[in-house]
Amino acid sequence: MSENGEEKLLAVARHIAKTLGHNNNMADDILQIFSNFDGRFSKENLSEKVAVPETDPRACAALDHCLKNLDRRISHFVSSDHPIWADSADAGAFLDAVDDLIASVAEWNHLTGDKSIATCLVRAEDMLQHAMFRLEDEFRSLMERGGESFDLTQPYRNSDSAGNLSNLPFDSEEEEEEIDDEGRNGEDDLIPVAMPVTDYDIVIDALPSATINDLHEIAKRMVAGGFGKECSHVYSSCRREFLEESLSRLGLQKLSIEDVHKMPWNDIEDEIERWIKASNVALKILFTSERRLCDRVFFGFSSAADFSFMEVCRGSTVQLLNFADAVAIGSRSPERLFKILDVFETLRDLIPEFEVLFCDQYSVSLRNEALTIWKRLGEAIRGIFMELENLIRRDPAKAAVPGGGLHPITRYVMNYLRAACRSRQTLEQVFEDYGHPLKEYPKIDDRMSSSSSLSVQMDWIMELLESNLEAKSKIYKDPALCYVFLMNNCRYIVQKAEDSELGSLLGDDWIKKHTAKIRQYHVQYQRSSWNKVFGFLKVEYNGSIPPNGVAKSMKEKLKSFNMVFDDLCRVQSSWFIFDEQLREEIRISIEKLLLPAYENFMARFHNIAEVGKHAEKYIKYETEEIEARLNDLFQGSSGSTGSRKRS
Secondary structure, three states: OOHHHHHHHHHHHHHHHHHHOOOHHHHHHHHHHHHHHOHHHOOOOOOOOOOOOOOOHHHHHHHHHHHHHHHHHHHHHHOOOOOHHHOHHHHHHHHHHHHHHHHHHHHHHHHOOOHHHHHHHHHHHHHHHHHHHHHHHHHHHHHHHHHHHOOOOOOEEEEOOOOOEEEEOEOOHHHHHHHHHOOOOOHHHOOOOEOOOOOOOOEOOOOOHHHHHHHHHHHHHHHHOOOHHHHHHHHHHHHHHHHHHHHHHOOOOOOOHHHHHHOOHHHHHHHHHHHHHHHHHHHHHHHHHHHHHHHHHOOOOHHHHHHHHHHHHHHHHHHHHHHHHHHHOOOOOHHHHHHHHHHHHHHHHHHHHHHHHOOOOOOHHHHHHHHHHHHHHHHHHHHHHHHHHHHHHHOOOOOOOHHHOOOHHHHHHHHHHHHHHHHHHHHHHHHHHHOOOHHHOOOOOHHHHOOOHHHHHHHHHHHHHHHHHHHHHOOOOOHHHHHHHHHHHHHHHHHHHOOOHHHHHHOHHHHHHHHHHHHHHHHHHHHHHOHHHHHHOOOOOOOOOOHHHHHHHHHHHHHHHHHHHHHHHHHHOOOEOOOHHHHHHHHHHHHHHHHHHHHHHHHHHHHOOOOHHHHHHOOOOOHHHHHHHHHOOOEOOHHHHHHHOOO
8 A cells, every 4th residue: 555545544543533432541442443453553653642522611501501590490399388280380381391301411411421511410310300209299299189189989980872971979978877877986987888880881080181181291201201110109009099999998808818718608708799899890990990091191101001000900909819719719618609600700701801901011910810710710610519529429328318208418419400500601611621521420321422511510410419319218128118218309300400401401311211210119119019918909719719718818818908008008108208299190000000909809809608798897998998098198297397398
């Protein structure tokens, strides 16, 4: 390279060092890098000292003058004892001064390498911090004053088609006076209680529109000044109080999971009713309104809006979810099914609200927790049915039910299942999601293999119940009474299943099968009880038997008939068949066999010459009397009144 060209190269290197270096030390460092790269760029060759341009003293003076002017404008408001936003002109002037301060800091912030500028910027940052503190105080004051101006006894507003606002108030003053009469001291102790809400198409205007606009203007400056988190904290602390008070007015207590588990079930049932109402109002009205308010206050700053909303609603949401979780992981006693179903259905129906409200990075964990607890409630419902199975298995035989009547386990299980199946849609959802695979149920035949999980569950419980009743029937020493017991209980089972969701789940074939079972028990009862009686009325003789032998045989048979018939009627009149139709069917079936046989026997008996006019001596019952005795069967006695009850 020619000498002229090399000089130009060195000149370019000097220019680069001057341009990039903000001070002499930086420029020297750049030159050292050049020197390491190529020996021609040594300090000797680049002997001309690279000078860093000094900040114009006039610029420093201008910045100093600007800051002094801003200090006068801002300190006047910062040190004021009166609310700035009490006067809209003062509020506007203060915001303008803050805007100018933020702009000045941003404009000069890149020149911190200059000591004079850096010193000025430290002053500016200090001024900005004091301004932000005052904005924070004003923000809090506006939030509190806005809340006070809002009438908490009439918080619900809804726009109708005409654009008018209708209010849904809390309880009236008369009810508050009644509370006071019951012993409360002073108005400060009164807490209004929310009226029932049925229309959730409501938005709460918790703050006046003008106040919301003022809050937005303050929030915009605080975010721009780097105090967005502080603004969100102030906002959330104020709104959180409103939410907590609203839930309290809805009757919801702050209960830990341990508190719930220590409560008697009756108290938990009452708390569930309050929880359902509070959850619907919270998710459909309160939280929705808070989301709307956050979006308006922090308009243009989605991250700050999301964070503030999460901070406001997190405590109340956790309170609601903790209660549902406590119910889910509590006792799985069968009696708890129906209230747990209510909690499950409520949370299920609110999941769409959770998904809409809690979908951002800050609050998505609350949505996920709601889904987890909802599934846990489903598992609890499935667990309750497992406990019902265990209850049936463990139910001891103990003493026989007097008169072969209905067993308490039959009434309990059938009424329980019938009531449970009123929530068929929910139970089908639960068992499809949480039920055991069909192969895990014993004795599942081809008929049930294509059925729903809930149908299989019901069929399995019925099979357990029937096995339990079969075992209990063995307690009766009299086989006939054993079949009466089975007839009674099977008839009750079929009646409770028919014309209900339970029967629909079990299917028509199941109903037909068990109706046939009742007929089978009937036949077995009659065979074990009355066939012997019918045998006494059979007349079997031929001409080779002497007349006196026939007479003697018939007399013995009639005597035996009277004795056995008396005994059967005496005993079986104390037995009890709860269903009148079944009782009549059994009585008629006996009559159809017994009365013709008795009439035929008596006709032959009268025709025997040896008996003749002395027949009345041996005859105890006329046909009408036989029929009357049969009408007394299965009416029950005072000892079996417990078996008469049915529901």
